Amino acid sequence: MEELALEWRKSGVKEGDTLLIHSSIKGVFKKYLKLGIRLSAEDILDSFISAVGESGTLLFPTFNYDFTKGVAFDINTTPSHMGALTEAARNHPNAIRTGHPIHSFVVIGAQSNKFKDVNNFSSFGADSxxxxxxxxxxxxxxxxxxxxxxxxxxxxxEEMCEVDYRYHKVFTGSYIDSLGVIELRDYGMYVRYLDRGIKHNSNPAGELMWSEGLYYGSRPYEGFGLRVVSATDAYDFISNIIKTRGAHNIIYELEGE
Known part of the structure; x- marks a missing residue:
């Protein structure tokens, strides 16, 4: 999948990157079907592995919210609910999965061992x-x-800025570790105040990121639809907005607005 790897590089992916990927791969499938080529999620995964090279590292969200409903989390077998590409990554022979039972990630590549023992309490904390x-x-x-x-x-x-429209909530459930040991564990999540009508909507923040030239690549369904941003640039820009202007109508909105 070197052709796809080249497309990702055109959008800002570079060899040696540590890259978190959020994905919907239907559009890529459709592009190639028009050419008479049927791709698999594994093909697309391989293209990203090729794009970052042997010195690069890929992260994929393997979130699953069943733990919040009383379903046991098994770090070895609980599937991702984040799409086919994330499941392909989870099943990759070199994948390492982080420990949070709601917001886990799988990591593949040169720096994956740095994530091996990450078992953060809060979904989005400093140690996540x-x-x-x-x-x-x-x-x-x-x-x-x-x-x-x-x-x-x-x-x-939001968690690093300790925004006032979210709070820490603890979830308790059965947890099955990599050795098959079952125990009851507590994990946290920085959740919205639903009773205040807080609704997440970060689309305005995205538009601001585009206007500031922080994103490279393409908007959804333009070209291959991949956009890339530096985590440092995104953090500095958005945290400054939260601290100086507030996040209302930029990252969240109120019910009924």
């Missing part, structure tokens, strides 16, 4: 994979998805 991505100077790529529903990194920024 998003915090480590930020510390490592990584990038975030979004394939054919709107800002809302894809840029989980905003939640990390």
């Amino acid at each position: 994979p998003l915090g480590l991505l930020h510390e490592m100077g990584g990038k975030i790529a979004v394939l054919n998805m709107p800002e809302k529903g894809s840029m989980t990194f905003y939640h990390y920024i």
